Amino acid sequence: MAPSPSLSPGSGEAVIRVVLLTGPSGSGKSSLAARTGLPVLQLDDFYKEGDDPSLPRLPDGSGTDWDSPSSWDAAAALAAIAELASSGTAEVPVYDIATSSRTGVRRLGLGQAPAFVAEGIFAADIADACRELGLLADALCLRGRPTTTFRRRLVRDLREGRKSVPVLLRRGWRLMRAERGIVARQERLGAYACEGPEALARITAAGVRGAHVPGLRTVTG
Structure with a gap:
């Protein structure tokens, strides 16, 4: 478990915002993030490893539920975000989805990016924590047609050999049926x-200002 971030709200230490x-798996997050021109932290690299005893199981017992937030190390991801925000650089894991394991580490630097x-x-699971630390510029969820997301996800996962074909098909159908609920959560x-164009415009605005985007919702309760 990663240590808790040392930043405190209002401390003035963090000058870079996130x-x-x-969005649902296959919604186009990675492609859109690459189009922004901003540095990108891949949060999928903070998945737990396949032999971690705390990994959640699917209700039918057929394997690990990789779509549960419990399969992900939120504390480590938040610590990396806080370090990037305060120093502009952080050491982050490299994760191989096909083998469900961390294969190394790399140093991510932000350069002069605001x-x-x-x-x-x-990502949304740590939105409140990022907001409380004064790090949040915006929090966005890509929304689209579940059938389009299904096709995009399956093509990507087959191309990258992420899991076996039966596993990918079962997961794909399950996620397509659950997609509207995933977005609502x-x-x-x-x-x-x-959708993508609006998300890109908001991210561009955050990158230009390096600050909170007007209209960013604060959810309470």
Whole structure:
């Protein structure tokens, strides 16, 4: 478990802010993040390893539930975001989804960028924590047609050999049926749901200002 970030709200230490970009698997997060021109932290690299005893199981017992937030190390991801925000550089893991394991580490540097993007399916789960630390520029959830997301996800996962074909098909159908509920949950966690063009415009605004985007929702309760 990673140590808790040392930043405190209002401390004035963090000068770089983060845009959290979430959405269902296959919604186009990585592609959109790359188009922003901002540095990108891949939150999928903070998955737990396959032999971690705390990993959640699917209800039918067929394997690990990699779509549960419990399969992800939120504390380590938040610590990396806080370090990037305060120092402009951080050592982050490199994760191989096909083998469900961390294969190394790399140093991510932000250069002179006034903001950066942290993208992944669990990004909204740390939106409140980032907000409390004064790090949050915006939190966005990509929204689209479930059938389009299904096709995009399957093509990507087959191309990258992420898991076996039967596993990918079972997961794909399950996620397609659950997609609207996934987006609704991310909205409850504080992410603004929108399509790609609007998300890109908001991220561009955050990158230009390096600050909070007007209209960013604060969710309470």
